[in-house]
Amino acid sequence: MPDTIFRNWSSDFSRDWGRKPIRIDHTLSQNDLFSKEALAELIERYPIEHYSLMRTSSRGEEKKIWRRGEVGGLSGHEVMAQIASGGLWLQLRELKLVDKRYNDLLQSIYAEARERVPGFHSFGHEMGILISSPNAKAHYHADLPGQALWQILGRKRVYIYPAAEPYLPQVELEKIALTGLESALRYDPEFDRDALVLDLEPGQMLTWELNAPHRVENHDELSVSMTTEHWTEEIRREQMMTVANGILRKHFGVKPKRGSADGPAFWAKAALQAGWRRSPWYKREQRKMMPVDFRLAPGTTTTIVDIPAYVV
Numbered sequence: 001m002p003d004t005i006f007r008n009w010s011s012d013f014s015r016d017w018g019r020k021p022i023r024i025d026h027t028l029s030q031n032d033l034f035s036k037e038a039l040a041e042l043i044e045r046y047p048i049e050h051y052s053l054m055r056t057s058s059r060g061e062e063k064k065i066w067r068r069g070e071v072g073g074l075s076g077h078e079v080m081a082q083i084a085s086g087g088l089w090l091q092l093r094e095l096k097l098v099d100k101r102y103n104d105l106l107q108s109i110y111a112e113a114r115e116r117v118p119g120f121h122s123f124g125h126e127m128g129i130l131i132s133s134p135n136a137k138a139h140y141h142a143d144l145p146g147q148a149l150w151q152i153l154g155r156k157r158v159y160i161y162p163a164a165e166p167y168l169p170q171v172e173l174e175k176i177a178l179t180g181l182e183s184a185l186r187y188d189p190e191f192d193r194d195a196l197v198l199d200l201e202p203g204q205m206l207t208w209e210l211n212a213p214h215r216v217e218n219h220d221e222l223s224v225s226m227t228t229e230h231w232t233e234e235i236r237r238e239q240m241m242t243v244a245n246g247i248l249r250k251h252f253g254v255k256p257k258r259g260s261a262d263g264p265a266f267w268a269k270a271a272l273q274a275g276w277r278r279s280p281w282y283k284r285e286q287r288k289m290m291p292v293d294f295r296l297a298p299g300t301t302t303t304i305v306d307i308p309a310y311v312v
């Protein structure tokens with residue numbers, strides 16, 4: 001197994017990390033933790049509360065489908081074969097809680113990034129694996145923490161947009177921060193003129209400016225990718241400010257200006273958002289998980305059976 005995570009690092013990456021979209025070579029595609037055998041084994045024992053198996057419309061299907069299911073008694077290889085045949089994606093969330101080996105890897109990724117990027121001190125690391133069907137899409141959205149996308153198998157086309165108006169309206173970012181719902185962003189095909197479009201191959205990772213909206217299209221092949229998330233003191237302060245501005249706008253009818261993440265105004269807002277976290281409004285706006293209402297059944301292509309819906 002290779003001993004570094006990043007390959008062909010350049011000083012430009014140290015300068016642009018977290019500020020601009022950058023594509024960097026990595027060695028994880030050769031890591032045993034991402035072999036098909038390792039992934040199959042992981043799928044078979046993954047706790048349902050930590051995964052989302054989604055049935056989506058595939059190419060040629062007119063009707064919009066969006067359902068959550070369980071892998072049932074299929075082997076990990078059978079699950080991957082059905083995903084490869086279309087209309088499914090499987091997200092293994094909170095990987096670091098489920099298997100310590102992945103947490104060790106996550107820590108070494110960020111330790112290496114810290115060595116390579118001066119002043120980069122991150123915490124609150126998370127990772128997940130996404131196994132998705134040929135031509136699957138991730139719709140236009142923005143994420144709150146710092147993010148990276150690591151391609152392991154198959155290719156994806158990634159569209160990255162500026163983290164500024166009109167691509168990311170401030171009011172929309174506040175909504176995302178308040179509700180945790182990332183789908184709140186409006187997409188306009190005109191935006192594509194200003195998008196940076198990159199094809200991501202196995203062995204490449206991509207990271208971008210904080211909150212930059214993006215969307216992803218798989219090529220016509222099975223895709224396995226990993227996402228990592230992190231916070232820094234700077235990102236946390238931005239987030240506190242965004243939440244506080246969202247509260248002011250939504251519940252107090254104030255039109256807040258984006259302030260600097262420092263000084264007395266910042267700390268007043270920080271106190272406001274800390275109170276928000278404990279309020280009943282916050283709980284009401286938290287993401288509601290979709291109920292599970294199907295199970296995969298044996299078959300050479302995607303085969304599902306309906307089951308009585310339940311909430312995990």
Ligand SMILES: [Fe+2]
Pocket residue numbers: 141142143147214
């Ligand atoms: Fe994302």
